Amino acid sequence: MEYIEFTDEALLAQIVDQDRLALECLYQRYSTRVFSLSFRMLSDQGASEEVTQDVFLNVWRRAASYKPGRGKFTTWLFGIAHHRTIDELRKRTRGKQRVLENVDDFLNLQSADIQPVDAAVANSEYATVRKALINLPDAQRSVIELSYFGGFTQAEIALKLDQPLGTVKTRMRLGLKKLRVALASKLRTPEL
Amino acid sequence: MTDPRNHESISPDLAGYSVHALDDKARQLVEQHLIGCKDCTFELEELMEGAANLAFAVPTVSPPRGLQDRINAAIDADMNLSEEHRVSIGHSHPAASTPDVSLASPVRLPWYANTRLAWGISSGIAAAFIALIVVAGVAGIRLNDRVDDFTAQVAAQDREIVSFTELLTLMEDDAKLASSAEAQQVSVLQKSTDTLEQQLNDLRWLQYVTSVGSWTTPSFFSGGLQPQAPQGVLITHSSGDQAFLMVNGLAPALPGSVYQVWLTYEGSMVPGNTFTVDQDGYAVVNLDLTGDATEYIGVSVTVEPLGGSAIPSDFTVLIGSDQ
Ligand SMILES: [Zn+2]
Numbered sequence: 335m336e337y338i339e340f341t342d343e344a345l346l347a348q349i350v351d352q353d354r355l356a357l358e359c360l361y362q363r364y365s366t367r368v369f370s371l372s373f374r375m376l377s378d379q380g381a382s383e384e385v386t387q388d389v390f391l392n393v394w395r396r397a398a399s400y401k402p403g404r405g406k407f408t409t410w411l412f413g414i415a416h417h418r419t420i421d422e423l424r425k426r427t428r429g430k431q432r433v434l435e436n437v438d439d440f441l442n443l444q445s446a447d448i449q450p451v452d453a454a455v456a457n458s459e460y461a462t463v464r465k466a467l468i469n470l471p472d473a474q475r476s477v478i479e480l481s482y483f484g485g486f487t488q489a490e491i492a493l494k495l496d497q498p499l500g501t502v503k504t505r506m507r508l509g510l511k512k513l514r515v516a517l518a519s520k521l522r523t524p525e526l
Numbered sequence: 527m528t529d530p531r532n533h534e535s536i537s538p539d540l541a542g543y544s545v546h547a548l549d550d551k552a553r554q555l556v557e558q559h560l561i562g563c564k565d566c567t568f569e570l571e572e573l574m575e576g577a578a579n580l581a582f583a584v585p586t587v588s589p590p591r592g593l594q595d596r597i598n599a600a601i602d603a604d605m606n607l608s609e610e611h612r613v614s615i616g617h618s619h620p621a622a623s624t625p626d627v628s629l630a631s632p633v634r635l636p637w638y639a640n641t642r643l644a645w646g647i648s649s650g651i652a653a654a655f656i657a658l659i660v661v662a663g664v665a666g667i668r669l670n671d672r673v674d675d676f677t678a679q680v681a682a683q684d685r686e687i688v689s690f691t692e693l694l695t696l697m698e699d700d701a702k703l704a705s706s707a708e709a710q711q712v713s714v715l716q717k718s719t720d721t722l723e724q725q726l727n728d729l730r731w732l733q734y735v736t737s738v739g740s741w742t743t744p745s746f747f748s749g750g751l752q753p754q755a756p757q758g759v760l761i762t763h764s765s766g767d768q769a770f771l772m773v774n775g776l777a778p779a780l781p782g783s784v785y786q787v788w789l790t791y792e793g794s795m796v797p798g799n800t801f802t803v804d805q806d807g808y809a810v811v812n813l814d815l816t817g818d819a820t821e822y823i824g825v826s827v828t829v830e831p832l833g834g835s836a837i838p839s840d841f842t843v844l845i846g847s848d849q
Contacts, residue, residue, distance in 0.1 A: 347717065
């Protein structure tokens with residue numbers, strides 16, 4: 335099958351037609367990303383498998399609701415994956431006091447694993463995104479990491495960091511916009 | 527309380543919304559505001575794109591090999607269920623006499639047949655989840671006209687496909703033609719015809735439900751930026767005294783609660799019927815109107831205590847406006 339050459343959006347159109355090979359192709363492209371994101375946030379293999387399964391079932395069932403004019407497929411996909419994982423995370427932590435650790439470096443951005451050892455790694459999305467994150471002002475990066483990976487709400491972050499809620503909101507907004515601009519032209523469809 | 531119509535007070539929350547970092551109240555306000563604000567919708571798309579990049583910032587870990595098989599098995603179960611659901615629609619309307627309505631189209635199922643909840647939603651939070659509703663601009667068009675229009679388009683495209691295919695057969699021997707413009711055009715046409723056919727199926731089903739009479743379809747609600755959002759269609763009789771709301775993808779209401787429909791008129795919210803959804807999150811609600819359904823400016827569905835309420839609660843799960 336020449337599906338491997340299809341764009342994500344073309345595969346999704348096939349899925350609207352109940353084409354299971356197209357779903358398999360999208361699964362090949364993105365399941366590792368979805369699973370990794372969930373696993374990083376939940377640190378639970380079983381729960382992350384469940385999330386990944388839900389996400390791809392959701393792609394299958396709701397392919398028709400994706401509007402091509404409203405952003406990239408990956409935005410839609412990772413939006414679903416993140417939301418589903420956050421739900422799981424909040425279910426687990428409800429009513430429990432959570433401790434903020436690694437506030438300044440939630441992703442261990444300073445650690446050795448992002449020092450590219452070869453060109454392939456250096457050019458990977460992984461390295462590209464982490465570089466863009468490192469380039470953000472610390473204050474913007476930490477609120478983004480706490481909310482996105484830590485699952486904390488803006489109000490929780492404001493409380494924990496002892497900063498006004500409005501400041502947290504502004505930092506998050508600026509940081510996300512910078513990330514988008516910095517990476518808009520850099521990321522190709524991964525693992526093609 | 528913040529007014530959801532106030533752009534200045536809502537837009538600072540878009541970033542939090544894009545990464546699911548708002549509490550329920552703030553999230554509801556953003557979702558209500560998004561329905562009417564194009565600027566915020568656009569900014570949200572940008573912020574979501576920025577946020578999606580973060581998924582690439584974690585080290586990769588492969589999922590287990592068996593996971594894909596499990597997903598395939600779940601899809602098998604899903605498709606069997608849709609199959610049963612379709613049959614039950616047919617049984618519940620035995621008297622309908624629109625012979626050209628083929629619910630058994632083998633090509634694909636319309637959206638309402640695909641009614642399994644995308645998430646295994648089970649919590650109260652899910653019931654309070656507001657869907658962002660995007661209203662497609664079909665106000666005032668009669669359902670029957672729309673069906674005729676689509677039928678004609680599908681037929682025209684089918685004819686074109688046939689003539690192109692004939693042309694291709696004539697030129698079959700020339701190897702270069704395998705990738706010719708004509709062949710590409712056939713595949714493009716095929717694709718577009720498929721899309722039209724799906725819309726036609728949906729419309730025929732509405733036609734089937736409403737059977738006869740002059741019904742309008744003022745509001746198609748479909749999931750907005752949240753792909754797992756519930757969906758709804760409001761069909762109003764042109765006389766204004768009858769209307770149906772079809773919903774899809776709503777979590778079953780929690781014990782002790784029901785869903786309730788509200789019609790928004792200039793300056794007031796008129797309570798409508800209460801209802802529950804089946805295990806697939808699906809329901810057709812006869813609105814049992816007291817006012818004129820052609821005058822409403824919006825429709826919403828809330829979660830209320832058993833028996834319904836006179837004033838809507840804050841737990842809105844569907845909102846649509848007639849733009
Ligand atoms: Zn706005």
